[in-house]
Amino acid sequence: MNRPDAPSPPPAPAAVDWAAVRADFPLLTREVNGKPLVYLDSANTGQKPRAVIEAVDDFYRRHNANVSRAVHTLGSEATERYEATRAALARHLNVRADELVLTSGTTFAINLVAYSWALPRLKPGDAILLTRMEHHANIVPWQLVAERTGATIKVAEITPQGTLDLDALFAAMTPEVRLLGVTHVSNVLGTINPVREICREARRRGIVTVVDGSQALPHMPVDIAAIGCDFYALTGHKMCGPTGTGALWARREHLAAMPPFLGGGEMIKEVRFEGTVFNDPPHRFEAGTPNIAGHIGLGVAVEYLAALGMERVAAREAELLAHLTEELGRIEGLRIFGTAPEKAAVVSFLVEGAHAHDLATLLDLEGVAVRSGHHCAHPLMQFYGVPATCRASLAFYNTHAEIEAFVAAMQKVRKLLL
Ligand code: PLP
Numbered sequence: 001m002n003r004p005d006a007p008s009p010p011p012a013p014a015a016v017d018w019a020a021v022r023a024d025f026p027l028l029t030r031e032v033n034g035k036p037l038v039y040l041d042s043a044n045t046g047q048k049p050r051a052v053i054e055a056v057d058d059f060y061r062r063h064n065a066n067v068s069r070a071v072h073t074l075g076s077e078a079t080e081r082y083e084a085t086r087a088a089l090a091r092h093l094n095v096r097a098d099e100l101v102l103t104s105g106t107t108f109a110i111n112l113v114a115y116s117w118a119l120p121r122l123k124p125g126d127a128i129l130l131t132r133m134e135h136h137a138n139i140v141p142w143q144l145v146a147e148r149t150g151a152t153i154k155v156a157e158i159t160p161q162g163t164l165d166l167d168a169l170f171a172a173m174t175p176e177v178r179l180l181g182v183t184h185v186s187n188v189l190g191t192i193n194p195v196r197e198i199c200r201e202a203r204r205r206g207i208v209t210v211v212d213g214s215q216a217l218p219h220m221p222v223d224i225a226a227i228g229c230d231f232y233a234l235t236g237h238k239m240c241g242p243t244g245t246g247a248l249w250a251r252r253e254h255l256a257a258m259p260p261f262l263g264g265g266e267m268i269k270e271v272r273f274e275g276t277v278f279n280d281p282p283h284r285f286e287a288g289t290p291n292i293a294g295h296i297g298l299g300v301a302v303e304y305l306a307a308l309g310m311e312r313v314a315a316r317e318a319e320l321l322a323h324l325t326e327e328l329g330r331i332e333g334l335r336i337f338g339t340a341p342e343k344a345a346v347v348s349f350l351v352e353g354a355h356a357h358d359l360a361t362l363l364d365l366e367g368v369a370v371r372s373g374h375h376c377a378h379p380l381m382q383f384y385g386v387p388a389t390c391r392a393s394l395a396f397y398n399t400h401a402e403i404e405a406f407v408a409a410m411q412k413v414r415k416l417l418l
Contacts, residue, residue, distance in 0.1 A: 015314050016088075016316070020395060020398065021396065022397045022399065026050055028397060031050070031367065032367045032369070033365050033366070033367055034367075035366055035367025035368075036054065037367055037369065038366075038409075039108075039406070040153065040210070040368060040394065041370060041371050041391075042188050042238070042398075042403070043218075044238075044251070044371050045237045045243065046237065046240050047395070048241070049240055049301070049304050050301045051146065051300050051304055052241060052242065052304065054128060054384055055296055056242060056294070056388050059078070059081065059296050060293060063077045063238070065080065066289055066292070067266075067292055068078045069265075075205065075398060078292055079332060081299070082102075082290070082296060083097075083297050084296075085302070086100050086102060086247075086282075088302040088303055088306075089301045089302055090310070091194045091306070093223070093249065094226055095224045095280070098252075098281065099249055099251065099252055101247060101248045101255070102290060102295055103248055104245065104246060105237065105246035106233040106234060106246055109232050109246060110138055110181075110212065110248075111141045112248055113141075113233075113248065113250070113287060114141035115145075117208070117254060117256040118142070118151075123177075124149070124150030125151075126150075127152070127178070128146060128151055128179050129152050129154060129155075129169075129177045129181070130142060130154070130156070130171070130179065131156045131158065131182050131193075132157050132379055132383055133156070133162070133186040133380050134379070135183065135187055135242050135375075135376050136378070137214075138210070138417075139181075139379070142179075149250075153377070154172055154177065156169040161339050162189035162338035162340050162382050164182075166197075170201050173201060173202060173219045175205075177205070177207050179200045179208045179209075182198055182208070182209065183212040184212070184395065185213075185215035185216045185218035185220075186215065187345045187346065187376070188346070188375045188380050189337060189343075190321075190340065190343040190346035191343060192216070192220070192344055195229065196256045206277055208231070208254075209229040210229070210231040211229045211231065211233070212234045213234045214234060215238065215344060216239045217239045218343070219344040219345060222310075222311055226269075231248060231249065231251075232249040232252050232409070234248075234249075236294070236297075236301065240301035241301035242294035243294070244285055245294040245298040253286075253320070255281035255282065255285070261285060261287075262287040262288070263287055264288045264414060265288060265348065266283060266286035266290075267283060267285065267286060274294070278280070317394055317395070318345075320396075320400065320403065321347070321389065323400055324347055324392065324394065324406075328347065328410075330412075331414065333353065334349055334352075337384055337386075345394035345395070346393045346394075347388065348353055348391045349389060349392070350386060351414055353416075354417040356372035356373045356388040357373070357418070358368070359372060360390055362413040362417065365412055367409075370390050370391060371391045371393070372389070374388055375389070383403070
């Protein structure tokens with residue numbers, strides 16, 4: 001019975017018209033090899049909504065000028081729009097804007113931590129802890145630092161299911177470990193790592209944490225403040241933004257204590273031949289002219305995702321993932337790599353007797369784009385003892401009909417190959 005004084009329930013979130021959302025992405029209407037495109041490579045790079053494409057176009061048509069230098073109107077417009085992206089990212093990620101360094105992507109962001117935080121601090125006897133499922137972007141910079149400082153690399157292993165072995169990870173957090181690099185979501189397995197718990201354990205032991213958020217931000221809500229890490233790296237092009245965009249979030253005390261990574265314009269207050277006074281963070285880490293148009297596009301991408309609602313994106317993708325996993329399960333001889341209970345919409349697989357590249361090439365003839373290869377994760381391929389896998393990765397703009405078209409193409413291709 002309704003009581004007149006009962007508080008009214010919160011309004012149900014408006015349902016999303018996913019067909020209308022898909023129509024925002026012009027590229028998805030094209031054909032490939034005479035077939036409607038089925039784009040299943042969003043983990044590699046995401047497609048861009050019209051609003052992002054138009055923002056980049058509009059910048060060059062109407063506002064093109066350099067940021068932070070010119071006092072003229074175009075210069076202020078460019079700077080305002082560029083800085084609006086920092087503010088949009090800060091709102092989206094629940095952090096302060098002045099703790100966000102805009103970068104060309106995750107690769108640059110992690111290298112910035114490696115060269116600016118780790119290189120001056122690490123010494124022989126120190127260790128850097130990484131997980132088996134890291135992308136090369138969260139391995140190679142640390143190897144370069146280790147070589148130059150005498151630190152060593154330790155590896156936390158995974159289970160065959162593709163989840164982190166948390167007991168082993170916590171046991172590996174020994175006193176010589178100074179820094180932990182961990183991916184939020186695996187680009188190969190789709191595994192969503194419990195980064196909050198991991199960072200809490202690391203922090204208790206005084207270990208600085210670097211979380212690679214490249215594959216998390218396209219799929220789910222991310223609250224960096226709640227994760228409690230020290231550094232969080234992200235890339236724009238996987239979250240509907242242009243290529244060559246991204247950011248590093250860092251705790252203010254780290255940014256304040258870090259020397260610049262690159263020197264040049266924008267990152268200084270005063271330059272004399274006797275010495276230079278550097279700018280305050282985050283500008284201290286943004287030497288040279290940035291990808292202004294790209295970052296303005298990223299700001300629009302972030303607003304686009306925020307308006308969709310990342311909870312709704314996650315729920316939509318969970319449905320698509322369940323459908324895809326079920327359909328692939330019907331294909332004889334198909335093995336899925338990565339079956340974690342907490343998983344983003346990424347499915348790596350192989351079909352017994354067929355090479356990953358052959359599969360991907362024949363699927364392309366059917367209009368289906370999947371990635372084949374090592375996915376910049378050689379150590380993970382070594383763990384599973386395979387040189388490569390095929391990977392179908394979904395975004396909210398994919399459809400159930402596309403999943404069916406993909407699986408039909410797989411059945412056809414399998415017959416051709418076996
Ligand atoms: N980390 C992960 C988990 C990735 O999937 C990628 C891109 O594939 C990267 C890092 C590198 O991102 P970017 O090349 O945009 O810097």
